Amino acid sequence: MIEAIDIHKSFDDKEVLKGISTKFEKGKTNLIIGQSGSGKTVLLKSLVGLHDITSGDIRYDDNSFLSMDNASKKRLRQDIGMLFQGSALFDSLTVEENVRFPLDMFTDWNLEKKRERANFCINRVKLENANHKFPSEISGGMQKRVAIARAIALNPKYLFCDEPNSGLDPRTSIVIDELIHEITKEFDMTTIVNTHDMNSVMGIGENIIFIYEGRKLWEGTKDDIFHVQNKELEDFIFASKLFKKIKENNG
Numbered sequence: 001m002i003e004a005i006d007i008h009k010s011f012d013d014k015e016v017l018k019g020i021s022t023k024f025e026k027g028k029t030n031l032i033i034g035q036s037g038s039g040k041t042v043l044l045k046s047l048v049g050l051h052d053i054t055s056g057d058i059r060y061d062d063n064s065f066l067s068m069d070n071a072s073k074k075r076l077r078q079d080i081g082m083l084f085q086g087s088a089l090f091d092s093l094t095v096e097e098n099v100r101f102p103l104d105m106f107t108d109w110n111l112e113k114k115r116e117r118a119n120f121c122i123n124r125v126k127l128e129n130a131n132h133k134f135p136s137e138i139s140g141g142m143q144k145r146v147a148i149a150r151a152i153a154l155n156p157k158y159l160f161c162d163e164p165n166s167g168l169d170p171r172t173s174i175v176i177d178e179l180i181h182e183i184t185k186e187f188d189m190t191t192i193v194n195t196h197d198m199n200s201v202m203g204i205g206e207n208i209i210f211i212y213e214g215r216k217l218w219e220g221t222k223d224d225i226f227h228v229q230n231k232e233l234e235d236f237i238f239a240s241k242l243f244k245k246i247k248e249n250n251g
């Protein structure tokens, strides 16, 4: 579990996160939703330590991130898998080399063991036979799978995904969402996904927090979200004509 405790984050005199507290649960896909500019990416980066927060705390399984010494932070980083916007693959490396990269960086395993682990991850995301291809030779959806395989290479306890569906068509987006959801269950990870895609919310939203102008305005599950009386959340959900129609049809 990851806990955010009253997180504030400012850039100069601009306060972007205004006191966010929540719990991201283990074995669940936790979604952070909100319109563009609401602070989702700043929150995600703050949670993994890419931004220093202005005040508050972050607890990883009850260990305060701010109180950790450098050695503990380094160990924690190896327990964190990250999936960035785009896929951030290395163009000059093959699929297998991309997936092996964190193992090359963080383990002292021999080549055979690293290849075995990389291939396990590649097979897990159903990319058998793509090992020797370069990113430019595979589709956007396949690149995203490679990025997922790389993110789980070190068998992380925590998985962070920033807009995993950006640039993908709706069908491929569903496949990627389902893959993230499946591996979360399979490896019992605490997964946090930033998204403004309502299809993702309805597909994999087990625990959702809604951010509006740097504040958490609501949290709940996909089953609750349509019954919430909150103007900002309704504006966010029903910005999509499809979801507006669904609501009208359900009375």
Ligand SMILES: Nc1ncnc2c1ncn2[C@@H]1O[C@H](COP(=O)(O)OP(=O)(O)OP(=O)(O)O)[C@@H](O)[C@H]1O
Pocket (backbone or CB within 6 Å): 011, 016, 034, 035, 036, 037, 038, 039, 040, 041, 042, 043, 196
């Ligand atoms: N390094 C920074 N310096 C100053 N302001 C920043 C910085 N990073 C983000 N911001 C500001 O913080 C606010 C929230 O940005 P953030 O990227 O978290 O939004 P978001 O909800 O992730 O949006 P999107 O869905 O478009 O990615 C924006 O006003 C942005 O300009």
